[in-house]
Amino acid sequence: MKSVLIIVDKSESSLWLAYYAMGLTSRIAVKVSILMVIDEEYGDGSEASSEWIGLPEKRLEAILAEGRSDNTRLDFYVVRGRMEEEIPKFILQNGISKLFIGAPQSNHQNSYAKLMKILDVVNTTTSCEVEVVQKVSAHGKRK
Numbered sequence: 001m002k003s004v005l006i007i008v009d010k011s012e013s014s015l016w017l018a019y020y021a022m023g024l025t026s027r028i029a030v031k032v033s034i035l036m037v038i039d040e041e042y043g044d045g046s047e048a049s050s051e052w053i054g055l056p057e058k059r060l061e062a063i064l065a066e067g068r069s070d071n072t073r074l075d076f077y078v079v080r081g082r083m084e085e086e087i088p089k090f091i092l093q094n095g096i097s098k099l100f101i102g103a104p105q106s107n108h109q110n111s112y113a114k115l116m117k118i119l120d121v122v123n124t125t126t127s128c129e130v131e132v133v134q135k136v137s138a139h140g141k142r143k
Contacts, residue, residue: 003031005096005128007087009039014102017133021074021100031075035090038080083114084121091126103134 006021008014021032061076079086091099099122104111115132122130 007101033075039083
């Protein structure tokens, strides 16, 4: 059984990855962990905090509770720290074989640079496969 890690951050736009995780566990036999890293460097901060209604952790917990009612097995963790430190540490400590992380919106250069830094650290310190995913609308336009 593969161990999969899905990274979400404080932005509500990363929430779709939680739905992706629920769908993944219903289709194939994998152990899925969702890690929310509260990293003040990631994103511009103002957008993320204004996007949410309520605390991000509580909103994500509510979504995951929906999945649990369908017998979906997901483990959810919240850590505070720098993503480029916390993600590789979690991968190594939990034997993660595949990482899914969302691509930042195209107009966020700082977020893209941060993602590249995270990917570099994960690739040099772990043997975990990495997949960067981007949300696409039903009409095929990237968001």
